[in-house]
Amino acid sequence: xxxxxxxxxxxxxxxxxxxxxxxxxxxxxxxxxxxxxxxxxxxxxxxxxxxxxxxxxxxxxxxxxxxxxxxxxxxxxxxxxxxxxxxxxxxxxxxxxxxxxxxxxxxxxxxxxxxxxxxxxxxxxxxxxxxxxxxxxxxxxxxxxxxxxxxxxxxxxxxxxxxxxxxxxxxxxxxxxxxxxxxxxxxxxxxxxxxxxxxxxxxxxxxxxxxxxxxxxxxxxxxxxxxxxxxxxxxxxxxxxxxxxxxxxxxxxxxxxxxxxx
Amino acid sequence: xxxxxxxxxxxxxxxxxxxxxxxxxxxxxxxxxxxxxxxxxxxxxxxxxxxxxxxxxxxxxxxxxxxxxxxxxxxxxxxxxxxxxxxxxxxxxxxxxxxxxxxxxxxxxxxxxxxxxxxxxxxxxxxxxxxxxxxxxxxxxxxxxxxxxxxxxxxxxxxxxxxxxxxxxxxxxxxxxxxxxxxxxxxxxxxxxxxxxxxxxxxxxxxxxxxxxxxxxxxxxxxxxxxxxxxxxxxxxxxxxxxxxxxxxxxxxxxxxxxxxxxxxxxxxxxxxxxxxxxxxxxxxxxxxxxxxxxxxxxxxxxxxxxxxxxxxxxxxxxxxxxxxxxxxxxxxxxxxxxxxxxxxxxxxxxxxxxxxxxxxxxxxxxxxxxxxxxxxxxxxxxxxxxxxxxxxxxxxxxxxxxxxxxxxxxxxxxxxxxxxxxxxxxxxxxxxxxxxxxxxxxxxxxxxxxxxxxxxxxxxxxxxxxxxxxxxxxxxxxxxxxxxxxxxxxxxxxxxxxxxxxxxxxxxxxxxxxxxxxxxxxxxxxxxxxxxxxxxxxxxxxxxxxxxxxxxxx
Numbered sequence: 001x002x003x004x005x006x007x008x009x010x011x012x013x014x015x016x017x018x019x020x021x022x023x024x025x026x027x028x029x030x031x032x033x034x035x036x037x038x039x040x041x042x043x044x045x046x047x048x049x050x051x052x053x054x055x056x057x058x059x060x061x062x063x064x065x066x067x068x069x070x071x072x073x074x075x076x077x078x079x080x081x082x083x084x085x086x087x088x089x090x091x092x093x094x095x096x097x098x099x100x101x102x103x104x105x106x107x108x109x110x111x112x113x114x115x116x117x118x119x120x121x122x123x124x125x126x127x128x129x130x131x132x133x134x135x136x137x138x139x140x141x142x143x144x145x146x147x148x149x150x151x152x153x154x155x156x157x158x159x160x161x162x163x164x165x166x167x168x169x170x171x172x173x174x175x176x177x178x179x180x181x182x183x184x185x186x187x188x189x190x191x192x193x194x195x196x197x198x199x200x201x202x203x204x205x206x207x208x209x210x211x212x213x214x215x216x217x218x219x220x221x222x223x224x225x226x227x228x229x230x231x232x233x234x235x236x237x238x239x240x241x242x243x244x245x246x247x248x249x250x251x252x253x254x255x256x257x258x259x260x261x262x
Numbered sequence: 263x264x265x266x267x268x269x270x271x272x273x274x275x276x277x278x279x280x281x282x283x284x285x286x287x288x289x290x291x292x293x294x295x296x297x298x299x300x301x302x303x304x305x306x307x308x309x310x311x312x313x314x315x316x317x318x319x320x321x322x323x324x325x326x327x328x329x330x331x332x333x334x335x336x337x338x339x340x341x342x343x344x345x346x347x348x349x350x351x352x353x354x355x356x357x358x359x360x361x362x363x364x365x366x367x368x369x370x371x372x373x374x375x376x377x378x379x380x381x382x383x384x385x386x387x388x389x390x391x392x393x394x395x396x397x398x399x400x401x402x403x404x405x406x407x408x409x410x411x412x413x414x415x416x417x418x419x420x421x422x423x424x425x426x427x428x429x430x431x432x433x434x435x436x437x438x439x440x441x442x443x444x445x446x447x448x449x450x451x452x453x454x455x456x457x458x459x460x461x462x463x464x465x466x467x468x469x470x471x472x473x474x475x476x477x478x479x480x481x482x483x484x485x486x487x488x489x490x491x492x493x494x495x496x497x498x499x500x501x502x503x504x505x506x507x508x509x510x511x512x513x514x515x516x517x518x519x520x521x522x523x524x525x526x527x528x529x530x531x532x533x534x535x536x537x538x539x540x541x542x543x544x545x546x547x548x549x550x551x552x553x554x555x556x557x558x559x560x561x562x563x564x565x566x567x568x569x570x571x572x573x574x575x576x577x578x579x580x581x582x583x584x585x586x587x588x589x590x591x592x593x594x595x596x597x598x599x600x601x602x603x604x605x606x607x608x609x610x611x612x613x614x615x616x617x618x619x620x621x622x623x624x625x626x627x628x629x630x631x632x633x634x635x636x637x638x639x640x641x642x643x644x645x646x647x648x649x650x651x652x653x654x655x656x657x658x659x660x661x662x663x664x665x666x667x668x669x670x671x672x673x674x675x676x677x678x679x680x681x682x683x684x685x686x687x688x689x690x691x692x693x694x695x696x697x698x699x700x701x702x703x704x705x706x707x708x709x710x711x712x713x714x715x716x717x718x719x720x721x722x723x724x725x726x727x728x729x730x731x732x733x734x735x736x737x738x739x740x741x742x743x744x745x746x747x748x749x750x751x752x753x754x755x756x757x758x759x760x761x762x763x764x765x766x767x768x769x770x771x772x773x774x775x776x777x778x779x780x781x782x783x784x785x786x787x788x789x790x791x792x793x794x795x796x797x798x799x800x801x802x803x804x805x806x807x808x809x810x811x812x813x814x815x816x817x
Contacts, residue, residue, distance in 0.1 A: 016550075016557065016600065017799045043597045052804040054796070056506065056528055060393045061561040063601045064682055065484050068390060088685060090597055109496050112451060145681065164453065168479060169677060172488065191492050195451030198489075203460030205448060208407045211441045220413045224438055227417050228430035239422035240298070242471045245410060247290065251473065252461055254410045261414035 016046070016062070027093035030076075044071055044086040044097060057101040064088040067173030070143065073097035083141045083175050103174040105185035110192065117200040119158035126189045129155055131182030138176035138186055144169045148176045148186050155193060163190065164197035207252060223261055264687030266650055269594075269696075275619035276657050276694050283621065284665050287611055295624035301631045308634040308642065311584055311734070316554050321784045323777065324578035333551040334582060337570050340792035341778055343510045344524060344533075346771035351513070354537045358384045358502070360756050361522055361538035363509040363568060366394025367483065367742065368725025368749035369544030370490040373501050375753030376542075381760060383501045384536060385494070386525050388508035388545075388563045388795060392491045395546050395560055395703075395726060396745055399483025400678065401604035402475040403447075403746070404739035405440035407462055411472035413437035420740060423469040423628045424733020427581065431712040432731045436740065436747050443746035444476060452489045453478050465609050467738040469628040475739045480604055480676045483742055507534075508563075508795055511774060512541065512571045512721070516767040520575070520721035528795070539764040540720045540756035543568035544749060547704030547726035550797040553585055556701040557600025567793035568727040572708050574777040577716045580729040581706030586736055589632035590614075591700020593655030595686045600700045603679065605629070605738045607658060607695075610675060611666045615657040615694070616645035630735040633699040640698065647696060655696035664691050703741060705732050714752035720764065722756050724748035 026037040031048060038047035045059060060068030069086035076094035086099060108125035115121050123129070129152055138148035146169050154162040167190035176186040214220070227235070243256045256262070265273065286292075296304065306312050317329045320338055330338070359381035362369040370392070373383045385391060406416045416437040421428045444462075448454060455463040455477050464473040478485035494501050509523040513535070522538040545568030549560025558564070569579060590607070592598040608614070608625040614632075616622055616639050623635040636656055640646025646654040663672050672691035673680050683690045706729035714722045725745040732740060781789055800808075 016552070016797070017801065041596055046597075046799075049799040050801055050804075052800060052807075054798070054800070055562070056796070059562045060389060061398045063398055063559070063561075065481060065678060066393055066397050066561065068393060088597070088682070090686070107495060109498065111496065112493070168453065168485075169481070169681075171484070191488060194453055195489060195492065197451070198453040199449065199451035202453065202456060203458070205407060205445070205454070205456070205462050206460050207409060208441060208445050208448070208462070211407050212445050215413070215438060215441060220438060223412075223414050224417060224434040227414070227421075228434050232426055235418075235421065235426060236298075239418050239426075242415060242418055244470075245466070245472045247466060249473075251457065251464060252408050252410070256410055262409065262412045 027091065029091050030094070030096040032098050033096065038091055040091065042091055044084070044089050044091055045069060047091045048086070058086065058099040062087045065171055067171035068101060069099060070101070070173040070175045071097055071099045083143055085143045085173070088143070100175065100178060103178040105174060105177040105188060107185060107188040112195060112199060115196050115200065117160065117196065119155065119160055122155055122160070122189065122192055122196070125192065126185070128182060128184050129189060132156070132184060133181050135181055137179040137181070141175040141179045143173065143175065144171055146170050151190055151193070152184065152186060155189060160193050160197050161201050163193040167194060265693065269647070272617060272647055273693055275617070276615055276659055279615070279619040280659065280662065283613055284662060287662070287666060293621045293624045295627060296631060301627070304634045304638060305630060308638045309630055310554050310556070310587060317583065321786060322780045323573050324576060325573070325582070328583070330583050331553050331585070333553055334548065334566070336790050337566055337792045337794070338573055339781060339786050340570060340790040341781065342574065342774045343526070343791055344771065344774065346774045349524070349771060351535065351769040351771070353535060355534035356384060356536040358382045358536065358538050359760050360540050360542060360753070361386065361536050362542045362544060363523060364388070364394070364543065364545035364727070365391040365503065366544060366546055366725060367396030367486055367490065367745035368752070369542060370487070370494055371746050371749030372542045372544060372722070372724060372753035372756070374490060374493055374497070375750045376757045377497050377500045379754060379757030379761070381500070381757045384538070385501065385503045386507050386509050386523070386536070387503065387505045388567070390505050391494070391503045392487045393561055393563060394487065395549070395564060396483045396742070397487045398559065398561060398602070399742050400480045400602060401467065401606045402465070402477035402482045402739045403444065403486070403742035404474045404737070405444040405476060405743060406437065406472070406474055407441045407444060407476070408464060408473065411474055413440065415471050416440060416474060419469055419471050420737060421733065423737040424735050426733065428733035429580070429730030435712040435751065436731055436743060439747040439750070440743050443743060443750065446750070447486060447489065447746065450489050450493055452485055455479070465606065466626065467605055467609050468626040468632060469737045475609070477606070480606060480678050486742060486746070508567060508793070509571065510793060511771065512575045513537070513769045513771065514575060514773055516770055519719045519764070519766065521766045521769055535769070537766065537769065539760045539766065540722065542752045542756055543572055543708065543721065543723040543727055544725045544752070545727050549701050549704070553701055556587065556699070557591060558701040559588060559591060559600060559602040560701070563796065565794050565797060566704070567795065568723065569707055570792045572716065572721065572723065575718055575721070575773045577718055577721065578709050579707055580709050581734060582729060584705035584734040585701060586629060586703035586705050587633040587699040588702035589629055589636050589699050590658055590697040591702070592695070593653050593698040594649045594696040595688070597686060598682060599653065601682070602700065602702065603658060603695060603697055604676070607660055607663070607676065610663045610671070612662050613659045615659055617647050618645065619657070628735050628737065636699055649696060653698065655698045657694040658697045659694045660690045661692055661694065703736055705729065705734055705736055713755045714748050715755060720759065722752040724752040
């Protein structure tokens, strides 16, 4: 963003291209064992691009939510294995890293309409969840800090609601499955649990049922048709004069003065 | 990187003004919003779309004569990857009813609807199925589901927010289908935020007259994408998903109907031909072109591929000159730069502040107005905060949310954002964030009608790739609604078109030949080759070390 900097003598990064700012230090990192010197403070993803890598696999949203860039690393001289997303983890000196952009995991096919609030179907589709030995490596590997083992435990006990809530932040990167001694495809099981929760356990949108009927009966067709043909000035006037629902009104309770278009 | 001591000093100014600002917020008082005339003024002076230096005139194709952004024109005036006269179009690799190009939210919804109507579908993805801007949309999805609201007001808010430049039939389709889309997602098992009695928890957003924003935590788009993608996986008998296989050119038949596409396997570098009775373009937007050098919130593959391919086949675009800069992209720490801070933060009451800790704008103006006000404050008035990496930002006072909604609300309402900052040593429930406008959304795009049809028979388009739904400015929550509404419509209508009987004649690439002839006649030398598929982030040093001149050929 060159045009917005107030200090033009400083070289500024534009877009997503990483730069080595004036005076910045470089540190060595080891990508699959091979050394590259990269600026400190960059993420693994931007550091690898700085080094000259062009991603095909292993990059997606670049914002920590798509699960395309799971990465494992160790620090030189330390036995401990670390996990992170390449787009979210900052490089450290003497980091040895490799990406795991894909890890095979068994997914069971099912018909959502045939599911129910009972956990039997989940147990039948994924009997391997009972192979969990509670080692907790899945939770330790999760870059989103999801308590993976806890939701598997909840599902074993039939607590779908609990599993759905615990697993909500899952980005399906597969690191849990890559570490599982019981060979459980945790993230697929969690997906099924959340859909069952959303469809069969959470209460339905009651107010939406009648709205859908109104729309399908054509209640709004004429109103919308009139709006599409309305001259600019009338439309503008209607826009400016429309009532704003108060910030602190409770949901569904507020009634506007103008009711003919509801 | 946690805040530096210099930034910590500045945060004290924010903390100093906070009690009085909270007091006003509790009384329901807001910084006054701009009048329509004031909006016009700030937009014309400070919004990047209104600056002439970064635009030029398109010389070929259906948008010839339009003034568009430099990078966009470069892609519209581009040459095909394919040499059309050398392709054997008699070898068909895949045959299907519907080919969906781009498996984000729009494409995946289209695939599900077409399949439900009895079609065989192929989804061609550039990256993985679901890699898209859909998955990154945080704040929510609009739909007039509450009793005090109706599609009528959704229409008004949308067209007013778009400065009345929207295509009316598209707005009507959006407003009408929105509650239906939400009901559909609910029936698929999406975990919406609900009260215990099942009522939707809905909120205000910039430019809203009603609380119409439905959400699923602060990862609404990710939740939508997870659910629809999972459903596609359940329908594997009829929907084939191809990954790392983007389309690089559309195919027509001799009658001029759209009849498929050429796919490129990016891993093996093989090309293949898909013959399809109908094609849906749902390739998303152009954030990765980094218009005017802005950072972007977009995913890695947002390079305008669908627009490029449709353009060569004669399909025009509308409002492509209009880009949405989201007012609150991350300006610090460097690792998160460009990423989006959902509008929900302001919807929950957080103020936007200058270096003195003072408010300077109504926090929920339409996005373009809000962005222009931030740029004005930082650049014209010099009241922005300069970060250690030389970027500029303004404060977004997230700790206010804790005061207004109770301790723990930041973590509860914004879990993903909380984690994202916590990783870098910043607790956004205690300290404000530094934000600046970021390139967020392609407002314009392929011309379609309310049925998602383009002028080319058999070619449909949906999602961010199309233009007109949002006019020159999109409201929050209308993009997720756009992809579901028009994705569903594209899938349904493509299926109906096929049911009506489609007989494909011989496949051809004549439209590409014709377009390239036009390029030559217009004197356009060395056109870019597109779609570009992925951005290139090589540094100048690396690019030079690849010896662009000194090597004989690509190794």
